Amino acid sequence: MTTRRATPKSSRPYMPGYGILDASGGRGLLPWEWAVERLTRSRNYWVATTCPDGRPHCVPVWGIWLDEAFYFSSGARSRKARNLAANPNCVVCPEDGIQAVSLEGVAERITDAAAIRRFVEAYNPKYQWDLKVETVLDMGPIFAVRPRKVIGVDATPGEFQGSATRWIFD
Template identity: 55%
Template structure:
């Protein structure tokens, strides 16, 4: 904790920029980052969006785990998403279900740390009863730059939240969008 009482590694909560939606300018009601992490951890399926070299969006469901403040998923080395990420690491990850949504914008890197792979494989096995092999398909780690939380209800305008990461996992990135 810093002298301000805020965890220096926690993202900064703000209102998303959504002109015309009538979002409250008041910061009361912003969702805590713990709310987002609970949903990122609990989601069984996620949607990963990448962009082709021609600029065509590609969105597919994947299994994955939220671990140590980042999103991990495995995919075939020749899959479209792996090829897209090799060309441009920027991507978006969304939790399943639209009632309480978390959207993470970030950059994906291939996991190369053996100890971290072991922790990923343990978490993946606990969640899906399947253990990825260390020399199998690539595992991507998405480090967040910006995240959004939305609750589909009458509370939407008071709870819509954007979190900006300006440290740690997203070192050197100020975040974009919303």
């Protein structure tokens, strides 16, 4: 079941020393759809988790933007899956560092068959893959990272200081 969330609140992120322009009245803030487009169309993503001893762990994954969350699969015994079992807080970033998006959220293990089916139905055409629901269930967990805070920055020349946007979710 897809739960529709309200559009997040947007503002400027706190970035002292970068010359970020004031956004009073919402001036120059990127629309949430800008971030969603990048979260949707990227092919590769970085997922950063925290090891139980506090060390960071960051790995590339394939994934999809679905039901207002970032979904990806993992081996059940992988470091990222074990890290998320101990501490579900993580960061997801699409590969583009010029029109950059950084999603901070909480990973939830997905066990609902309908959600897993939607994941497979979206994943296969994106990656020209033939993943089966049964394979997903056998290989390991599917995680959905629901955003709490997202930061987007367009670093194309002349855009950076007026584009930096933070979206906060309730």
